[in-house]
Amino acid sequence: MRFGRKQASYILLAGLFVAVLLLAQVFLGMHRSAVSKDSSPQPADAGEQPTSGLTPFNELLSPEPSNQAGGQRVIAFEDVNVIPMEDERVLEHQTVITRGGTIAEVGPAARVKIPKDAVRIDGRGKYLMPGLLDMHVHIHHPEYLLLYVASGVTTVRNMKGEPRHLEWRARIAKGEMLGPTIYTTGQILDGDPPFGRGGEIVRNSKEAERAVAEHKRAGYDFIKVYNNLSKESYDAIIAAGKKYNTQIVGHVPLELGLEYALKSRQHSIEHVENFIYAYFHDDLDAGKIPHIAKAVSDAGVWICPTLVTFQYVVLQTEHGPDLKELLQMPELKYISPSVRQSWLPENNNYVTRFEGNETRRGNAARRFRRQLEFLKLVTKGLRDAGARLVTGTDSTFPFVLPGFSILEEIRLFVEVGFTPFEAIRAATRDAAECLKGMDEFGTIATGKRADMILLSANPLDNVANLKNRAGVMVRGKWYTEGELQNRLNSLADSYKTP
Numbered sequence: 424m425r426f427g428r429k430q431a432s433y434i435l436l437a438g439l440f441v442a443v444l445l446l447a448q449v450f451l452g453m454h455r456s457a458v459s460k461d462s463s464p465q466p467a468d469a470g471e472q473p474t475s476g477l478t479p480f481n482e483l484l485s486p487e488p489s490n491q492a493g494g495q496r497v498i499a500f501e502d503v504n505v506i507p508m509e510d511e512r513v514l515e516h517q518t519v520i521t522r523g524g525t526i527a528e529v530g531p532a533a534r535v536k537i538p539k540d541a542v543r544i545d546g547r548g549k550y551l552m553p554g555l556l557d558m559h560v561h562i563h564h565p566e567y568l569l570l571y572v573a574s575g576v577t578t579v580r581n582m583k584g585e586p587r588h589l590e591w592r593a594r595i596a597k598g599e600m601l602g603p604t605i606y607t608t609g610q611i612l613d614g615d616p617p618f619g620r621g622g623e624i625v626r627n628s629k630e631a632e633r634a635v636a637e638h639k640r641a642g643y644d645f646i647k648v649y650n651n652l653s654k655e656s657y658d659a660i661i662a663a664g665k666k667y668n669t670q671i672v673g674h675v676p677l678e679l680g681l682e683y684a685l686k687s688r689q690h691s692i693e694h695v696e697n698f699i700y701a702y703f704h705d706d707l708d709a710g711k712i713p714h715i716a717k718a719v720s721d722a723g724v725w726i727c728p729t730l731v732t733f734q735y736v737v738l739q740t741e742h743g744p745d746l747k748e749l750l751q752m753p754e755l756k757y758i759s760p761s762v763r764q765s766w767l768p769e770n771n772n773y774v775t776r777f778e779g780n781e782t783r784r785g786n787a788a789r790r791f792r793r794q795l796e797f798l799k800l801v802t803k804g805l806r807d808a809g810a811r812l813v814t815g816t817d818s819t820f821p822f823v824l825p826g827f828s829i830l831e832e833i834r835l836f837v838e839v840g841f842t843p844f845e846a847i848r849a850a851t852r853d854a855a856e857c858l859k860g861m862d863e864f865g866t867i868a869t870g871k872r873a874d875m876i877l878l879s880a881n882p883l884d885n886v887a888n889l890k891n892r893a894g895v896m897v898r899g900k901w902y903t904e905g906e907l908q909n910r911l912n913s914l915a916d917s918y919k920t921p
Contacts, residue, residue: 480566483910483917484601488902497522498873498901502532503546506883507867508553508852511844513881519551521873524598524899529869544901549893550881552847553867554578554603554874556854557829558727559693559815562588563762566914567818567825568595568602570757573907574826575889577874577897578854578864580815581607582647582673582693583621589642598898604874606858608672609643612660614651618677622649628659635663647673648689650700654679661687675701685718691725691857693815695798695805696733707797716801716808725857727815728802730795730835735822737795739773740788746771754827756915758819766821773821803840812836813857814850833886843886873899 498521505514507529518535520528528535537543554577562568562581568591571579581588584607592605611622612634625631635646646669648660657676664671670690674697675681681702684692699707702715719726735749742748746768755763768774777784805812814836816828829850836846855865864872875896880888894903 480569480914480917483569483914484565486598486601486900488900489906489909496899497527497538497541498544498896498899499535499537499541500544500546500551500877501537503877504548504550504881505529505867506550506552506881508848509866509868511842511883513550513883517551518546519867519875521896521899524873526867526869526871526873529867542901544877544894546877548879550878550888551867552876552878552882553851553865553871554876554895554897555829555833555850555889556580556814556858556865557603557816557818557826557850558691558813558854558857559729559817560825561817561819562591562605562825563819564759565591566757566759568600569907569910569914570824570826571603572601572826572895572897572902573911574829575876575892575895576603576826576829577895578604578858578860579606580645580858581605582817583611584609584643586641595898598900601897603897604864604872606644608645608647609638609641611647611649611673612652612656613649614653614656614676616651618650625652625656625660627653628655631656631659632663632666635660635667635669639667639669643669645670645672645690648676649674650677652676652678657687661689664690677701681715682718685722685724688722689724691727691813693727693729694732694817695726695728695730695801696794698801699794699798703797707793709797709800712801712804713808716804716810719805720808720810723811725811725813726805727813728798728805729815729817729832730798730802730839731828731832732817732820732823733791733795733798734831734835735820736773737788737791739771739821740777740784740791743771743774743777743784743788744768746774749822752822752824754824756918757911758824760918762819771821799835799839802836806839806841806845811853811857812849813854814846830886830889833889837886843883846886847882847889 500519502516505517505519516532517529518532555575556578557576558580559582560579561583588605588607592607594600595602595605612625613622615624615626617624623634625634638646646660646664648657648671657679661671672691673693675684675692677700681698738749814829814832816823816832818825818828833846833850836849837843852865855861864874873896877893878888879891879893882888892904894901
């Protein structure tokens with residue numbers, strides 16, 4: 424059959440069109456396949472872009488150490504000084520072997536036989552201790568996970584959870600993503616009207632029990648209560664916690680007061696400043712501290728003081744209106760520009776609320792400073808009464824940086840009267856007990872999870888030595904200090920890229 428020139432042109436165009444369609448189908452099929460394998464979109468906070476898809480942080484949060492040997496399953500810390508944290512002692516000249524994410528053996532270096540295929544880490548003159556726990560964090564962005572690990576924090580308690588936190592928790596547990604082990608609450612439960620924003624309102628006992636059941640069913644580890652809950656709702660939450668075997672943690676409802684929360688056996692109370700709002704009020708009488716401290720001890724309720732947060736309330740108010748010294752913190756380079764922007768004087772609530780009124784700002788700064796010193800006395804009183812305390816930071820409250828701030832909180836514990844051992848115990852063994860995880864982590868012992876920090880100096884001599892890290896082990900994977908610092912530098916560099 425013969426075609427005219429015009430018909431041939433039509434046929435050629437039709438053939439080209441079919442070819443384009445076939446190529447498009449191939450491309451779309453490849454794209455869908457890539458998406459199904461590599462992406463995991465999750466809802467974002469209001470006004471934020473989704474942050475659970477880890478690009479561009481995939482490499483920074485890779486669970487595999489850059490030194491392939493560091494990722495092998497058997498690792499031996501040779502001839503190291505072990506600080507087990509069960510009691511105040513140092514076991515000298517020990518060898519610790521980890522296998523598959525677990526501590527397999529701890530014993531005298533002269534007796535422990537190191538497997539031939541083990542990666543050997545020279546521990547001479549160094550100190551091996553359990554990883555730290557931060558018991559009050561808010562993980563708004565995935566890159567915060569790197570900051571925690573790089574500071575020696577191997578477990579966190581996230582205090583306002585969303586589905587993305589459940590995803591991160593699962594991926595970390597499976598070894599798919601670098602990060603500390605995550606425990607998390609769901610959304611905050613508050614009354615009507617709510618004290619803050621972003622929580623879940625419960626108005627009566629029926630709504631309260633339903634909320635607890637839903638949070639438990641969704642997989643959250645705790646229930647967080649907040650300031651404006653009514654007595655009916657709070658009582659129902661406490662009862663539902665017992666029914667569904669889930670811990671109730673958080674603030675003290677202001678209508679009920681601190682002693683009511685103790686009587687109700689709330690598992691943990693966050694922020695020692697709640698003692699002012701729910702017990703002392705305007706009467707900061709140190710003579711009342713022994714009574715309430717004994718009541719806390721007798722009730723067995725855990726307290727997470729977060730002194731470092733109130734310290735930065737004071738500093739932001741005192742350093743207004745320019746915040747020059749705070750904005751020169753070297754670690755700020757690891758925080759995203761958008762977050763740093765929100766902390767600048769023109770956006771900072773502790774500056775703008777006093778704008779144009781230096782007298783009012785000065786009065787507030789002095790009042791906050793008095794309150795901080797009183798809170799230190801309360802924390803010391805709790806310690807003296809034998810109350811159960813754990814370390815937490817409330818990161819990322821402005822300038823309370825993920826990871827770095829837990830070292831400040833431990834330092835503040837020592838400042839108020841804890842021994843270095845007591846302060847570190849609150850960040851290791853005691854925090855694990857609060858999480859009911861003593862069988863899994865918090866101390867160095869055979870069978871425990873291999874979450875450890877290798878230090879160049881003894882932290883029991885000076886807690887500042889917690890900064891002198893040689894490396895961090897998370898779930899049996901060893902990251903040298905050099906590698907962690909390289910990842911931090913890459914994170915800082917990523918913020919410079921337009």
